[in-house]
Amino acid sequence: MRTTKKVISTVLAVCMLASTSALVGSAAVIDDSSAVGADTPYSTACQAIDDQYAYSGNDLGATYSKDKTVFKVWSPTATEVNVNLYKTGSDSEEGAENLGTFPLIKDESSGSWNGVWTTTLEGDYKNIYYTYKITAAPTTGGNALTRETQDIYSVATGVNGVRSMICDLDSTDPKGWENDTHVLRDNVAESNVWELHIKDFSYDKASGVSEKNRGKYLAFTEEGTTLNGEGNIATCIDYLKELGINTVQINPFYDFQSINERGGDTQFNWGYDPQNYNVPEGSYSSNPYDGNVRIRECKQMIQALHNAGISVVMDVVYNHTYSTTSSFQYTVPNYYYRLTKTNAYSNGSGCGNETASERAMYRNFMIQSCRYWVDEYHIDGFRFDLMGLHDVETMNLIRDNLDEVDTRITTWGEGWTGGTSNYPKNTCSGGRFYQATQANAKRLSPRFGFFNDAIRDGIKGSVFEAAEAGFVQGTAASASKIIAGINANTVTRSGWLAQAPSQCVTYAACHDNATLYDKLIMTTNLADYGVRQDDVVSMNKLAAAILYTSQGATFQLAGEEMCRTKFGDTNSYKSSPNINKINWQNVVDYADVISYYRGLSQIRSNFAPFTCDDNTYASAYVINPAVTTSAEVAFTVANDQEGQWSKMAVLYNGNNADTDITLADTSVTDWVVIANRGSAGLDNLGEVTGSTFTVPAHSAIIAVEKSSFETANVQPAKQMGKVKVNYVYENNNKPLADSAVLTGSVGTGYQVVSSVAIPDTYVISKVTGDTTGKFEEGTKEVTYYYADFVPETMKNVDINGDGKITVDDVTAVQKYLADIENLSDDKVKLLDFNYDGVKSVDDVTMLQKYLAGTPVSGGTVTVNYLYPDKNGKYKKLTDPVVFTGRAGSDYKAEIFKVVGYAVDETVEQPDVKGIIPYGSKEINFYYSASNLDIKLHVAHSSKTATWQPNIWLWGSDLSGKDTSNFTQAGSSGWPGDKLTDEDGDGWYDYNFTYKGAGSYNVIISKGTGSPQSDDYKGCVDNEMWIVIDDAATNSTGSVQLLFYLDNPFTNPDAPIATNVHAA
Template identity: 45%
Template sequence: MNWQQACELPYYGGNDLGANWTRAQTVFKLWAPTASAVEVQLFATGTDGEPGAAALAVHAMQPAGQGVWSAAVPGDLQGVYYLYALQFPDGHQAVVVDPYARAAGANGQRGMVLDLDAAAPEGWQADARPQIPAHARAVWEVHVADFSADEHSGVPEAWRGTYLGFVPEDTTLDGDGRHPTCLNYLKGLGVSHVQLQPIFDYATVDETKPGGYNWGYDPLNYNVPEGSFSTDPYHGEVRVRECRAMIAALHRAGLGVVMDVVYNHTYHTDSWLERTVPGYWNRRWPDGRITNGSGCGNDLASERPMVRKYLVDSVLYWAREYHIDGFRFDLMALEDVETMNAIRAALDDLPGGREILMYGEPWTGGGTYLEGGARPADKRALGTLSDRIGFFCDDTRDAVKGNVFDAGNAGYVNGAPQAGYDVLHAVGAWRSGAHGFRPRQAMQVVQYVSAHDNYTLWDKLAAVARRPGYDTPDADLLAQNRMAAGICLTCQGLPFLQAGEEFGRTKHGDHNSYQGPLAANRLDWQRAHRPEFAALTAFYRGMLAIRRAFPRLSGAAGEPEPFLLALPGWLIGFVPETEGNDPVGQLAVYYNPEPTRQWVTLPSGTWRRLCDGVHAGAAPFGPLCRDALELEPRSVTVLLAE
């Protein structure tokens, strides 16, 4: 199917695709314009291997216009499982799970009719997104299983590694009552949002067997929560209820929830989507070969009208029915600009929707072919992409700690101070256009030094320093770690942290642990409370407090780039702009990448420290200083004028 043929298929603009339940009947609707016949098959269970498994009925679906097939089945079908069986004019047949399914049985092989109200945890109707000022935003990324799987997490054993691992509010290390873990820990860290690695139903973990692990970038059913994170994968309503309970618990703690979404590809090239309308959903080269810009075998053709609609509908569904506070787009450059802008506009139309975050990776995993003049949503498209769609800045990441694809390559904080040229531009959120892209506002830039991909920050620093002892709280690595965090948390933009970065998280040199084991990926809550790493966490906590207390650091209100101070060598100093000439309340920030102490001249006025490179907090400490100051080795220093 070529671009012209795809565009000639009828477009359906309704919002009722899927299984529309009422107590009196369920109306099934499927967009399948090239099918010659469609029927819906009903089952008692989600798999044939369960007690009571039986095929209940088959109902022919009728053409309803605009490529849609429809069937109204009387009676209360809540909890009934279903599939669509399609026939095509060329004689081939296909059986598919409804692309708009809201629940599913084990391993996502059958959709389930769902009464969403019946799948709500207690108090769900009162759940609301927390109100978080733009300048106070900071994202902490974690995998659901990693969060609470540790046997020392204090979470009840049956809930470890599940959605419910986020629910207890007072967990401590081995239940000692003194060292907070999981949600109890997060409440005091100072981040504003938790970004969850994929929580939609993915293909590579067998939900019926314990111990499976994958990061989840292998989509199966986009609108169904992953069953391996639930306490019961067989009954489709359980995963829905428990996923919502997790989100509600994070909201009660004042934390927003960002959902990592993978709309660029499906796990199977022969996905439910592609089976439903063969040749339509996957992007292809002009010679008919399926493109592989995702590196996973296929790309979804977001530029095609019904693919774009599907992506918009899916995001809106999660925002409405799960109260999601933000969306992180995997390989966002495989989506086209028009689709991304359509998603942004649709979210904006929701109550409070303008506060829902959107950002993504502005790159691909390989070549692709966008049709009809569509433009990829990468850094080169920032002039046409909504300025409230952000992007991960690999330029900041690599400048601070070294290139992620070369284990030994150093950055500004760990042996390559000449990378300070790029750090200078990172301070103002790259709005100078130095690398050929120009954000239109600071908060488009996601400032980070580690995420789930590649080495953890601690492991990267250890690799550059050639220190094999990943579990040793090496003083040099701790200083480099503090400095990397200090830079990200004083640059303008949206700060982003990999979970555990703040306590030297290690995967012992594994740079791609996407298949597990869980033992290598889980957060180590004992490590978090070892004195040297707990001190590192305290530094992060203090820097986050500074950022909240001094909004102008973020640039979220449209502040100009900071005023840079003239300093020798590769030292960097800057003063965030403020109104008026009164120095009282002004900030000055200094970066020293050298392994020795360095003297700097101070702006006029009297100053006290908010951060000295080791300790940080929103309350000034230490003696007054004026004229000049000696900076600690490999440090970030923040001063407040009094």
């Protein structure tokens, strides 16, 4: 039997001071005016309601027993409440039937009315669906409206969450649930967190999950899944166990509104649009129509993770709801959402509304909701979205309540808001309202953590500036953020100061913005998205080394350890599942990176200073002062734990070259290296004497004091094996690329692949060793041998017809070129050996080199973009593009587009397509000054949308750096210029003249600037049609735009401006 939940009942007592109501106001619209920390008619009216009617019970909703069901609704402004019963969760289902309507009465059992309406229905109502019909006036005054709504306190719903369901929760428990227990850690800093999305986790066919369970809760319950179902390389939960992950943070899996649960599995959304907080999302279940199924399968997911020893942290979004046509608004209008002084919705979430945690009953709801998930679903922790919108008092009360279960339940959140919040001066208790932001960290429990955005941006550059690089790409100025983050921002302030490591979540990337690997590609342009490039891989590994050797909880986006890409999508909240999914083939293609992360995890878990929650080791660190001219950070830390290393040295080099770094702490001179550019773990990778280390470019070295390495003899929990993969040139046995080192538990599978770092001008000639197999004790070796690629033209040079390719063929060609001898037409066609389009002595030279054993495998094509200066001299408009590859392979150049210059039509231009020759060649595109006048046309996609948009425009120069502002309001007036539709054709027209040369950027906003669009960058066309996607705007709460090169309303085939991107 389920034990009775002990939910805090005295929390709200301080909010229940006698008072009378003051009701004024009008209908709400969205607003984010700057009147923060001030009382409004709304907050005054709601405080009066809290004082008189706040209810501390934990029995709101439908309480089921076999003999009866008790309904309770808190709605102090209601004049009538009824409950409607239904056979099914929607009218479109087979067997749908309306089972009647029953009135609720005021609950005056305590002697006076407490705002609660109630009724009891005798009999067994299990699995019956219901809604409430509530007639209620806004708290701020006005006419009462009658609305039908699901229950705020729903624990089960039908399809799409519009009808609640009376549920026997005991009957939803999976087999063995009574033995399922929380998986908790003594220190939050021991958490090795993998942030995942339920659909991302198993949507890829290569995951090995059965088709019916891909993207579902039940994917987690499938044991023994392997890559492509081949039985060798572990995927899903088995993969996580092998990786060393002990905590998963799962993107929202309460019931959210953006997915149609009747629809297909190709739908996708992150889920940050709450509908029913205490109900699992139905689209992840095998049957969204039966309210029991999603509950049972959600529990099965959690049970499977617990069985694997993995904690489950739930991502919760109490700061806003999908819309204001919610059960909260329909139950007590204008109570649960903050309103401004003009009774408009405050929009600190950036999603059109924000909830009011300072109100007694929303506070109570948040506390009870968290506790419900802990008690009913065995959730082990919570991540609070935009936690800064909530008040400190409420968050501490949530912490206190969870402590009644176990003090080790984890709580962390985003210590910021998504916009300006219009909160009152005081909370319902009368205490001052403090936002739960990083700035107020000291007011929160030290066991309430904050995501450390300072080290995040320090590692790889700002998430708000696509082109901004961080420490791992070589930015020396970012070193100070890294230094602060090493101690979890507890010693040095970098934006904010934590009380203790327990208050810091250390991370480089999460579901928001670009993946780590994509950000590194964006800022270096070393490869296309999704393509392995070894320097970028090294940066990714350096980022991991920083995370795993810093204090606080360690956090990574799922797949970060396999260089996950979303193909440059920086806001994939509703993008295709194919963009968002984890590509499980990467467990092979990036197996060395995964091994590196695994090794770092082993190092961290065996070194107490990294996993300690308090400031015990603050004085044990000796950190080198920041070097302003070099991206380098180094420190030592002493450790007093028996059986562990006594001192560790950690050195990070973000520079593009190997760097000698000398430790400030010279007390130890004999070191054993346990992590370097290629490998990490518990093994001796080499020894260093002295205090100076040569750290390779974009890498880290971790070393431990030699004598303690020998005496501690730290061993992994499981016996590990290694596979070393070598890539050598067969002509001299010298390496063409660094060896890859794979590690894994003995008996688990491995598969190795050739190196993509080796140019395609080499081809594999043979492989020695087992490319697929099982890890064994010790080290296996696999060696790929490479030979030079031979162009096709070199295979057809028997010019003299003797059946051999010899110097005689050289002589035959020379005689032909000298008009001494003739060749047949068939032979002449073969003479362009080097693919330069002509037959010349260069072809003879290539043949001679080939016969001499000199490689003739590849070449380069350099594409230049040139413009004339005022003196007529051609200069580079932008950096050249260089194509490198096999001789005879194709290339395709792109026409560079920019405002201010266009391809000069008076000059003959080269073909954009061609063939890479042996050797090198250059092609030039010539440009001349062009029209600087820009015409923009903006329209709504919906005829019913009538709001008048604002436009904000600014330029970026040829390097991408922001320059001039082009709105008439200029830099003095956000949100820019109000657009007008002067000719009444539905298009708001706007003209401006560009300054200089480059691109321009656009923001479209509503009202006083909120909601607004993302920064849309990269615009280079002189005329564009911009469509406001009203459906997406209403869905997300932010303005969504589509860019066309022709009017899409009159031309259905209007081309999309593909160069424009949201940043």
